[in-house]
Amino acid sequence: MLTRRHIRVKVMQSIYAFTQSQNTDLGKEEKFLSSSMENMYNLYLTLLSLLVEIQKMADEQLTLSQKKYLATKEEKNPKRKFVDNPVLLKLVNDAILAEKLENRGISWELDEEYVKIIYKAILESEIYAEYLAKDTTDFKDDKKVIIDLFQKVIAPNEKLYEYIEDKKLTWVDDLPLVNTLLLKMIKKLKGDAAENYFHPSLFKDDDDKLFASLLFKKTILNDERIQQEIEGKTPNWDTDRIADLDAILLKMAICEFLKFPSIPVKVTINEYLEIAKEYSTPKSSIFINGILDKLVKEYQANNSLNKSGRGLM
Template identity: 55%
Template sequence: MLTRRQIRVKVMQCIYALTLSHDESLEKQKKFLRVSIDNTYILYLLVLSLLIELHKMEENFIRLSSKKYLNENDEKYPDKRKFLNNAVLSQIVNNSMLQNELVKRKLNNWDLHQDYVKIVFNEIKNSELFNLYMLKNESSYEEDKNFIANLFKEVIAPNERIYEYFEDDKLTWVDDIPLVNTFVLKQLRKVNKEFSHSYFLPKLLKDADDMIFADQLLTKTLLNDKKFEGEIQLKTPNWDKDRIADIDAILLKMAICELTGFASIPERVTINEYLEIAKEYSTPKSSIFINGILDKLVKEYRISGKLKKTGRGLL
């Protein structure tokens, strides 16, 4: 789920938090990094569990409807249980592995915040997408899949109240929300009838090397902070330290750390990754500034033999 770039962003956030708090405890920052990475998976599970809660709410709505509290808008639908019986939604609701994971992690957020579920539920019921789907008497598995995927993309994921809830719950989720929503949408579009229950429980990291990379990048950058800062100052003699944006300084230090401390990562990969992160998280001109500094450093490292790269690299 998490790519190397997203791992770099997690490390950047961790170092930035340290900069603001002036807490120099390395172990505390390493713990913060691990928790931040794991929280991405928790967010993913909460997004999926929202679909389960919406199914429960529809089930309750149907039950009340049978007691003559039927919404007039639903009387026109040939099969009032069509949404409830949607094949893909049922796959998620009846996924025992997913349910066990939610119980194990005690993720009962929506039980405590049913008002948010109701907001999304009402938006779904009032959407044209829902109306058109419900007006068809029957649908194939592919049609059910396309409906749930489009419903997630157009109604659930863009919901501002849900975004606000996640943002208030955990600060690091602000950057994780687009990532998780995109991943969930891909999962919904690729699911098939023969999927295994583990399909909706993907690995957070590709392999153990990713966590090692994250831990080492954080540790090496922090332990060599003064050294890397000195190298940056040598390449920016006309710049006062305070004039360099905090994020730019952090990204430069992380990039220097990768260039000199991670032999298997090609220099071009490192430079491109940090330029892209700078475009998203720093000032409009940051990527140009960072590229100029790194270009000078790479040329210097090549001459001095400090730049030693091996293998095809880890992307």
């Protein structure tokens, strides 16, 4: 679920919080990092649960319409195409999801008004109308309507964003990643998908989980030495004028150069430039690239880049 870039972003956020709070309890902040990554998974489950609640609300509304005393012909025989959408039913009947939601206390029960708002937006969308108007659909059509509704109706909904922001502030930064992941899962879904299909592990493997912890600790514990590496490489900038986030990204990259022999230099540089473009100032990536380029040439000249295995690529 989490890529190395996402892990780097989470580490960056934790180092920023650690330095801004002038905290000295490294262990406490490391627990916060772990909790932050785990909460990201909770957001993923929350969005899956939202799709479940939308289907249930749709089913309930159809049932109520059929029971009307003066129900119309259409209400007595409603189109169940959306309610019976196999993608939604896969989630509704997902026992693993239901167990995880219960164990983690994730529920929309007290926030049903948000589900109603999003369901209403779905009903009013052309995507929904066009789907119901089709005489027949195949699994590809059924997937496409859920993808289109999520991309164009659900994810951009301001009330959903408001809910997420109020629920847990860190979720705001996690939302683009989780949205992308959920869409990727739906796009790759097949009719005979395994029961645990929608439940990828938070980390790809134990190495990625360890990478998060080590990058955080090694960057902080080697701060003084890494700071010395930066000094003198910024002739037009005093070190105290470097934006806090840029300084953290530089230190993390240098830490990877010196303390992570299996990570190629090019991978490190590319990752931090992309993170800088997204999270820092418009000129940050150019600034960071210039410093890292100087450092790499220096390390290569004095043979101080300790790279091995994949790190030599």
